[in-house]
Amino acid sequence: MNKHLQALCILMAFILRMEHAMAIEEPSYEQLVNEAPFEVRHYRPMLMAQVMVDGDMDQASNRGFRLIADFIFGNNIPVMGREGELTISPSSPLGTNTAAEKKAVKIEMTAPVTLEPQAVSGDIDSTNRWRVSFVMPSKYTMSTIPKPRNSAVELIEVPDKYYAVLSYSGFNTQAKVQSKMNDVLHWLKDKGLQALGAPQLSRYDPPWTLPMFRRNEIMQEIAKP
Numbered sequence: 001m002n003k004h005l006q007a008l009c010i011l012m013a014f015i016l017r018m019e020h021a022m023a024i025e026e027p028s029y030e031q032l033v034n035e036a037p038f039e040v041r042h043y044r045p046m047l048m049a050q051v052m053v054d055g056d057m058d059q060a061s062n063r064g065f066r067l068i069a070d071f072i073f074g075n076n077i078p079v080m081g082r083e084g085e086l087t088i089s090p091s092s093p094l095g096t097n098t099a100a101e102k103k104a105v106k107i108e109m110t111a112p113v114t115l116e117p118q119a120v121s122g123d124i125d126s127t128n129r130w131r132v133s134f135v136m137p138s139k140y141t142m143s144t145i146p147k148p149r150n151s152a153v154e155l156i157e158v159p160d161k162y163y164a165v166l167s168y169s170g171f172n173t174q175a176k177v178q179s180k181m182n183d184v185l186h187w188l189k190d191k192g193l194q195a196l197g198a199p200q201l202s203r204y205d206p207p208w209t210l211p212m213f214r215r216n217e218i219m220q221e222i223a224k225p
Helices: 003-023 055-071 174-193
Strands: 029-035 038-041 044-054 113-117 130-137 154-157 161-170 200-203 215-223
Touching: 003 154, 055 113, 055 130, 055 174, 161 174, 174 215
Parallel strands: none
Antiparallel strands: 029 038, 038 161, 044 130, 044 154, 113 130, 113 200, 161 215, 200 215
16 A cells, blocks of 8 residues: 555545544543543433443454343333334333334443453453443433333433543554553552452444444543542
């Protein structure tokens, strides 16, 4: 590939990434500390869809993404909305074959997709169970969001939380993610901040994004600073 074509490809990838970023809603937060590449953020309460899946990091990511994507792309049960377009009550029998029941709702895609090892130590090499989660669009509440038909998908209300965040680009191998998680924990120790639970990986970009434009974050919940 000559230099001009390579530059054009990079430019197009950048434009596509910017369009993607502008079209995708992200959770709202306040930045409390900025020591690049580290931050401390205070996130507002949010509504999340999550699944628990088994496997290594890549297997769990793929399985979890498919399950939640299936829910947000239409495998759900609409509820009565304020605007009247959702026409089935949560109390309606699931077995009834009505036109209203068939009218599933497509929920807007958000970012990031988060992957959390279910081990307090954060040692992902010894982890075989993961929580995969999507933040739901802010226009929904627990009473208005469509309900998953697949019982593996759970909707939860998350209160406001504090996170230490490490941002980086590139592909994510299991070894790289573990190294970045260790970096966050070391930074917290230096700052005298208390970690809560295990670190988690958040990814913001579609799979076709070039490595240099990929936005990844290790997020570690912490006690209120």
